[in-house]
Amino acid sequence: MSDERNLQRRMEIVAEGFFHSALPLILVQPDGRILAASRGVCELVKLPWGRLVGNPVGALFVPALDVTDCRDHGVCNPEYMQLEIQTSEGALLPVEVVCRKFFAPDLGREGAGIPGTGDPADREPNHCLLYISDTRQRDHDDELRAARLAKLSLLNQVSEALYGANLTLDQVLEAVLICITAGQGLRFNRAFLLLVDEKSGLLKGELAIGPSNADEAARIWHDLAYQGGDLFSMMTSYDQSIKQTDVAVNEIVRHMVIPLDQESNVLVRSMQERQARRITPGMILPGVATIQSWLGYGEFAVAPLITRSGMLGAIIADNAISGNTITDLDLEFLQLFANQSASAIENSRLYTELEKRLIALRKAHEKQKEDQETLLRMERLSVMGETSAIVAHELRNPLVAIGGFARALVRNLDDDDPNHQYAAIITEEVGRMETIIHDLLDFIRPQKLLRKDVAIDQLAADTAARFREELEKKHIELELDCQAPGVLVSCNPGEIQQVLQNFLMNAIQVMADGGRLEVRTRLLDGGVKVEVCDTGPGFAKEVADKLFSPFFTTKPTGSGLGLTICSQIIKSHGGVAGARNRSRKGAGFSFILPLPKE
Numbered sequence: 001m002s003d004e005r006n007l008q009r010r011m012e013i014v015a016e017g018f019f020h021s022a023l024p025l026i027l028v029q030p031d032g033r034i035l036a037a038s039r040g041v042c043e044l045v046k047l048p049w050g051r052l053v054g055n056p057v058g059a060l061f062v063p064a065l066d067v068t069d070c071r072d073h074g075v076c077n078p079e080y081m082q083l084e085i086q087t088s089e090g091a092l093l094p095v096e097v098v099c100r101k102f103f104a105p106d107l108g109r110e111g112a113g114i115p116g117t118g119d120p121a122d123r124e125p126n127h128c129l130l131y132i133s134d135t136r137q138r139d140h141d142d143e144l145r146a147a148r149l150a151k152l153s154l155l156n157q158v159s160e161a162l163y164g165a166n167l168t169l170d171q172v173l174e175a176v177l178i179c180i181t182a183g184q185g186l187r188f189n190r191a192f193l194l195l196v197d198e199k200s201g202l203l204k205g206e207l208a209i210g211p212s213n214a215d216e217a218a219r220i221w222h223d224l225a226y227q228g229g230d231l232f233s234m235m236t237s238y239d240q241s242i243k244q245t246d247v248a249v250n251e252i253v254r255h256m257v258i259p260l261d262q263e264s265n266v267l268v269r270s271m272q273e274r275q276a277r278r279i280t281p282g283m284i285l286p287g288v289a290t291i292q293s294w295l296g297y298g299e300f301a302v303a304p305l306i307t308r309s310g311m312l313g314a315i316i317a318d319n320a321i322s323g324n325t326i327t328d329l330d331l332e333f334l335q336l337f338a339n340q341s342a343s344a345i346e347n348s349r350l351y352t353e354l355e356k357r358l359i360a361l362r363k364a365h366e367k368q369k370e371d372q373e374t375l376l377r378m379e380r381l382s383v384m385g386e387t388s389a390i391v392a393h394e395l396r397n398p399l400v401a402i403g404g405f406a407r408a409l410v411r412n413l414d415d416d417d418p419n420h421q422y423a424a425i426i427t428e429e430v431g432r433m434e435t436i437i438h439d440l441l442d443f444i445r446p447q448k449l450l451r452k453d454v455a456i457d458q459l460a461a462d463t464a465a466r467f468r469e470e471l472e473k474k475h476i477e478l479e480l481d482c483q484a485p486g487v488l489v490s491c492n493p494g495e496i497q498q499v500l501q502n503f504l505m506n507a508i509q510v511m512a513d514g515g516r517l518e519v520r521t522r523l524l525d526g527g528v529k530v531e532v533c534d535t536g537p538g539f540a541k542e543v544a545d546k547l548f549s550p551f552f553t554t555k556p557t558g559s560g561l562g563l564t565i566c567s568q569i570i571k572s573h574g575g576v577a578g579a580r581n582r583s584r585k586g587a588g589f590s591f592i593l594p595l596p597k598e
């Protein structure tokens, strides 16, 4: 191909490009007539190319466009001209026109009816190129940009609030749904939140927000229109305005259950593909019909809640009340928002988990501290125990001597001697001290762990039999009511007998004028109970807690250690000792011993 042909071809391609451009462009001759117009201009004014070319460009605009300034000086005044362009249908469209000088030497001369000289000096800017922009489209784009910006700013605000505020998981879930439905938020009518339940392998409806009918919606949207735009004021308005009205949607959400193994289900797929979807009434996809029947509405959007650690759940949102279609922008922001929410939900869950662990750790720490304190107390008690054993031991011999001399004095002094009475008092007090020391040493003596299987009924009967003579003498009737025949208890029989003896002796002491003594055994669930009941006066309610405490006694010569030792013995067998006042008359002292587990 020759150079000339080559150039010709290139010019044809450029011209082709100009004619087919969607941008509205007009090339104007030096005489102000249209030399060429792009497809964009033809579409804007609804005229074929042939009807535009050759006509004065000025007449196309209102007010008429004058390109003289541009042609002569290279710029128009003003540079950006706000005009209206006339369409073939008689409409006037607002446009912005920018004019630029343009070199077209030969064409220019011929176009203007002046023959070209071919001299390079003729190559001056004699044509103009007009760029026209449809301001309606620009305004629409601006609106779209403003809407995007507002939504982005809300998203930013929400994510800051969701992360920064110390919200509970329930509050986070609520906040997510509020933002989807709030006027300042994504503006959906209703929103449903479904969460993955890993245990059951189900996606389950958890929470929903939205009015149940148009009247309610009108009232709420009117109420909310005056509220501030930040998350917290939205949540407060929600509490006041919407909370009572979302009964219907929450009834719906309770029915939403989808097995996660239904992989073709539109919700499960949306989660797996990590992609929000818009469903319209005509679409036939697995699961769509069920969701539509739950919603009672055909068009809805689904957005997955996904985090790095996995699938959390999904959001379903619709405009069932207003009937507005869901736009691309709505879907885009629902997805963006779902991503933010998923992280916030996960964070809140982790936070709650962390808090639980912290509480458990604190409890364990406190328990450890208590155990340490108990250990210290026990150490101190053990030291005290050893000391008292030594003191008791050291006191016993001098006491025996004092007691012996005092008794000798009582014997040797005449009854009317004033010292006789003193000696008698010394004898009595020394006797009391001897009892205390005897019981104290008994209490302190290390327990022997001699255990064998003992028939408890037999043990109880044998121990009671030892008191037969004394009972007869004191006119006390004995009743053996043993109902644990053949039951064997693993115990130290000597120690259990000691406990029973203590109970029996106390009972006999409180029935100085005779009465009735019952020895009972009963089989319980996992244990056996032995009780000694008397018909004495019982004990005062106020001392019930102290009966088993060391040194509690109401007897003039008592040590107050008998029941303490009993309780100690029973505890060392893994059982419990107790006391009660009987409903009619008297008291019952008992213990329960555990039976060996099968």
Ligand code: ADP
Pocket: 502, 506, 507, 510, 534, 536, 537, 538, 539, 547, 552, 553, 554, 555, 557, 558, 559, 560, 561, 562, 563, 564, 587, 589
């Ligand atoms: P002591 O016999 O040296 O007083 P115990 O520890 O055996 O020591 O008994 C403590 C107290 O429990 C007695 O002083 C008495 O007040 C009360 N008590 C014990 N057995 C009975 C009973 N069968 N009826 C009423 N009170 C009792």
